[in-house]
Amino acid sequence: MSLIRECVEETSGYIPGEQPQTDDFIKLNTNENPYSPPLDIFEGLQEELTKVRLYPDPVSSKLRKAAAKVFGVSPNNIIAGNGSDDILNIAVRTFVNPGESVTFLDLTYSLYETIARVHGASVTKISTNNQFTIDRPIICPEAKLIFVASPNPPVGQHLKRDYLEKTCEKATGIVLIDEAYTDFSDKNHLDFLNKYDNVIISRTMSKSYSIAGMRVGFGIASVPIIEQMNKVKDSYNLDRVAQLLGTNALNFQEYFKKIWQKVRQTRSHLIESLKALDFSVFDSDSNFVFASSQWMPASELYEKLKERKILVRYFENPRIKDYIRISVGTDQEIFLLLEIIKELKSSLELR
Template sequence: MLPIRASVRQTPGYTPGEQPQTTDFIKLNTNENPYPPPASILAALEPELEKLRLYPDPVSRRLRQAAAETFGVQPEQILAGNGSDDILNIALRTFVDPGQTVGVLDLTYSLYQTLTAVHGAELEVIATNERFELSGPIISTAPLLFLASPNPPVGKHLNKDFLRATCARHPGIVLIDEAYIDFGDEDHWDLLAEFENAIISRTLSKSYSLAGMRVGFAIGAPALIREMDKVRDSYNLDRLAQALGTAALKARADFIPLWQKIRATRIRLSQGLTALGFEVLDSDSNFVLASPSWIPAPELYQKLKDRKILVRYFNHPRILNFVRITVGTDAEIDRLLAAVAELKG
């Protein structure tokens, strides 16, 4: 009998969204940015290519410096992660002993649950209202709350007053996952300034068009970042990820028009789906959750897939008749809406 931990044996593991290795799909299933990063950032690769044999900077100095300037904080407040998934995992292993609990909303990013299960910690599921929103400040003693704002799969910001009251009363860490923050109007820097138990996580995968490079950040009080840094793998970001991440942050001005474009397309997508008989939930992200009135959602998912359009279906009791659709380019959304209209007949 080999020594597999019960916490590992008993979990099925995480199933990421489908990543087809062919390019013939319109890919609206994993919330990637439909626009590539500006070609100018590729120049950052050049000086690294002759140093591939050498270890990368173990503390990602330049990347963290660029992030500090972008976010208006100090480098000591920043931990660099191999994507924000790495940040979530590090937070869990820094703040939660196996057997303790982790608080997450019903519903949210499902990776929180998988990470918690693998770690051997218990999940505390925090009820939300019928719109999947916080119904008040969270009352919990969990050493860690994972709160995404905007919160998938709906994509709305959490109520700021409830979040503030949660930070104020919560005895543990409140990690606010801002993966989708650049597609909406709010942020949580005020909470970070106000509460020493608040940590913000960010990723360059969505708004900075770098899902392929795995760059994320935790931003918080230096005393927390220092502890998380002990849990971080010493060389968690390779040379090319550090270089491209730094260049992308410095090119922020070039990304802003893309975010505005995506927001405009989100409105078109929502209106188009509504006109086609969907209930579309309000979103501050680069995706919408929508429920068709005239076809079961799993069937819609499959029929779109047959037409080479990938959206996301979650087999979860609260959203059995919803699909989540990433905001693509206008042309992609036109193709999606045309395919849906054709299916509707």
């Protein structure tokens, strides 16, 4: 049996958050943006649909040009992907041979491990502390690729900047900084691109730009890195509609910045309200919060909320089995969530 086949058979596949088949759920489980994009992003859609018999632009030229203006780089510093997950896959296939090492935190985005093991890479996990973060740089000389998310799930907090800088300085391979949630904070690491020639920044439009259904993401790096990644990506990895809507959405920065601020305000309210309801809650730089009830097991709370048509995320990982992850919804959705939690807590107190 080949190395890759063995790795595939022994790997647990990534399990996405539940996508209900009816519209009567409040979805707070997959970190989608609760607000719709402006209708103006659909301008030109009908014309694009008349061209579906033709292949799309294989290198997403207009999309990359629009992204370059936002990120302050050249289009040659950007590769577009079918969501940032595509960028992660491309990075592994480009820079890691089967049997070589991929490094990431324990805990972090679980897809990193799935991608690495399916590719046949060896995996090195760097332990996080009891606050699910690190108190030192990631030093792993044998790593061909280091995945590091900032903000880092499941807590959703940025890692310390000086630790990330030292990680990039000491790395002998590529460091991919996954910034899927960074628009909901005041920080990013785009300036690292001018300091380190081994860094890739990945971004997605799924969360902050309200087009999760289109699957648009980016890798931002030096020209030599992007040139190598372009050799590996699928020929036509973004369809015409995704390229059009992604390009148009990037041109509405002021609209989306207001949405990001609204999400942050609702996030603050959610955190404080949960604390008042006897939850232990981490501060967050993302569009979700990570919380543990002091009066009901997380698995039971997840089920009771689901019975009431509210979906949150529960992970069976032993280290975080006492927590649920709640995506920040609209004010009305969060109000309904909190009202149901209050009812559940009151019912326990009356027993």
